[in-house]
Amino acid sequence: MPYDPPPDLAALSLADVADLVAARRLPPVAEWSPEAEGDSEIRIAADGRWYHQGGEIRRPAMVRAFASLLTCDADGQHWLVTPTQRLTIEVEDAAFMGIDMKQEKDALAFRLNTDELLIAGPDHPIVAEGDPDTPALYIGVRNGTRARLDRSTYSQLAEIAIDNGDLTVQSMGLRFALVPA
Incomplete structure (x- = not known):
């Protein structure tokens, strides 16, 4: 059976992403x-x-x-x-790469390098590691694995955090700091 990748993340609503996640x-x-x-x-x-x-x-x-x-x-x-x-x-670093993201209302959806989609929240937390000058951002995937956000996705998330004025982002009711503790 041929593989049909999900549509471009920008074309999906949060409900579409949630349906695709549930169907996998x-x-x-x-x-x-x-x-x-x-x-x-x-x-x-x-x-x-x-x-x-x-x-x-x-x-x-x-x-x-x-x-x-x-x-x-x-x-x-x-x-x-x-x-x-x-x-x-x-x-070497993380099992997956976060290669795209989309914000809709109070949720952040991500596409991984494996075409998997996920929504940041309790099951998929965003974690900042490293030091404040050179942080690395990760999102939990499943079974202890995680994805490192690539430069473009990191930049998209940073823009949202800067607009918030406190270098944090929110998704599914949780707030995530983008600066390592």
Whole structure:
């Protein structure tokens, strides 16, 4: 079955984004507890590109499939989880990249480099790390994974925060600081 990417984020209403998020069916990796462990020989570079045994994975459908199986434990180790095994994945910064965003009323919607859509809020918090002079912005994705906002998306979010006058943004009733604590 061919993959139909979601429409451009700017063309979607918040209700459209919420419907697309609700319609996406993901494997229940949080419910799986395989005993077998190994190394996937996969690396996710800081720019969001995926590599296997040193060669770039160029098939977006394969990256999307692997991304749906990702978890990250409390120690920061990323895993590719199936019902029968879990394999380590080397992640240089974040498993995903936030590549676009849209503000509608009191909500912020994001598109990831895997074409996944999410809305910032309790399940997808925005976190500022680094130092005040060179912060990095992340948004929680699922199962302990997160997405780093690319420069363009970071700039879009910063414009909203500057307009707010306090370097914070609000989404789904929560306020997120864009300056590291």
